[in-house]
Amino acid sequence: MSIYEWLFPCLRPLPAELAHKLGHWTLRLPVPWAGSAARDPFKWNGIQFGNRIGIAAGFDKNAEVLSGIDRMGVGFVEVGTILTEPWGGNPKPRMSRIPSEKAIWNRLGFTSDGVAPVAARLGRYRRSNRSDLVIACNVALHPLTVKTAGEDPGFLDRARQELARLARELHGCADLFVVNLSSPNTRGLRDLLYGPGFRDELIEPLGEEIAALDAASGRTERTPILVKLPPEDADGKPWTPDSIAACAGPLCAPGACDGFVAVNTSIGLARDRALSPDPDLPGGLSGAPLLPLAVAGLRMLRELRREDQLLIGVGGVDRPEDAVALQCAGADLVEVYTGMIFHGPGFPAACARALAAEKPVKRGARHDC
Numbered sequence: 001m002s003i004y005e006w007l008f009p010c011l012r013p014l015p016a017e018l019a020h021k022l023g024h025w026t027l028r029l030p031v032p033w034a035g036s037a038a039r040d041p042f043k044w045n046g047i048q049f050g051n052r053i054g055i056a057a058g059f060d061k062n063a064e065v066l067s068g069i070d071r072m073g074v075g076f077v078e079v080g081t082i083l084t085e086p087w088g089g090n091p092k093p094r095m096s097r098i099p100s101e102k103a104i105w106n107r108l109g110f111t112s113d114g115v116a117p118v119a120a121r122l123g124r125y126r127r128s129n130r131s132d133l134v135i136a137c138n139v140a141l142h143p144l145t146v147k148t149a150g151e152d153p154g155f156l157d158r159a160r161q162e163l164a165r166l167a168r169e170l171h172g173c174a175d176l177f178v179v180n181l182s183s184p185n186t187r188g189l190r191d192l193l194y195g196p197g198f199r200d201e202l203i204e205p206l207g208e209e210i211a212a213l214d215a216a217s218g219r220t221e222r223t224p225i226l227v228k229l230p231p232e233d234a235d236g237k238p239w240t241p242d243s244i245a246a247c248a249g250p251l252c253a254p255g256a257c258d259g260f261v262a263v264n265t266s267i268g269l270a271r272d273r274a275l276s277p278d279p280d281l282p283g284g285l286s287g288a289p290l291l292p293l294a295v296a297g298l299r300m301l302r303e304l305r306r307e308d309q310l311l312i313g314v315g316g317v318d319r320p321e322d323a324v325a326l327q328c329a330g331a332d333l334v335e336v337y338t339g340m341i342f343h344g345p346g347f348p349a350a351c352a353r354a355l356a357a358e359k360p361v362k363r364g365a366r367h368d369c
């Protein structure tokens, strides 16, 4: 029996956030969680991934357990969401597990230490480790900035400066950036993604800032920027080909972003379960019920994306076969989060082995396996 299997029944009665903290603590133990890690090399844009499985954003928001994540045998991790300044998130209750559905409801709302300590931890990890763990930095606008969108004419300038600052402070330690405009737990954030003005005026200048940083540091390949997408439209209804094209289509134009992470948690599924005390902030649902939305979203995105854009699939991977389903729907790489909470730190490596055992899928192919 693994340590996790022994520990999980003890964690179950604890509040979800406390259990998460204890889980983080156990990851610091020098235990090789993965058994045999899968070698399944994948190269994109000059970045070499050891295998196709990563840990999704939100698990290591502040770069505190990178060595433990590396010992899980994954190819990459999305650290964050990272904000410019510290933020404590939304009031409690803000997270609970739904074991009967293998799901988690949360409306944490960006609990971040702020970019300075996170960049310092990432820098220390990079200097003291020989690991080939690929690190994506997931960044977002600060909730206090988002609050002023639509009211304050200086909003766009401030938002651009904020993203530029995140890029400058994290550039040396990020293999790629993910811009998170899809968290359902910061009021007004998703509106920036659905509104074309904001989306284009924020992502393009960030690309220019990163290109300048690449040039100044002598980096030959451009540090890519991906955009994290929700599983649904502005009303919380699952994507249709038209609604996803209206949102993500412009981001597939030449020179726009370098790919997508799809999908974030679902407002629609959270509303159905009425778990939030605040109907204006229903939170987001992750885990098994999200899989069909993630599969459908990826299938539509693979028709929209440019051939050179990367697609990272995430949402509802609760069995290694689900990771394969996301790959078959069009994902080049796959991330896990909630499945790992229910099945333990050996779960990501089991998914990596399942993907490695599959026939390699040609990048950019229109496939369903």
Ligand SMILES: Cc1cc2nc3c(=O)[nH]c(=O)nc-3n(C[C@H](O)[C@H](O)[C@H](O)COP(=O)(O)O)c2cc1C
Pocket: 056, 057, 058, 059, 061, 080, 081, 095, 104, 106, 108, 110, 138, 180, 183, 228, 263, 264, 265, 286, 287, 288, 290, 314, 315, 316, 317, 335, 336, 337, 338, 339
């Ligand atoms: C507790 C919790 C916190 C999360 N925090 C973030 C976050 O800070 N940034 C982000 O982009 N996604 C965040 N996510 C969303 C995950 O990255 C992922 O998109 C989502 O959970 C779907 O994957 P899953 O079904 O495998 O969990 C969070 C998810 C959970 C459950």
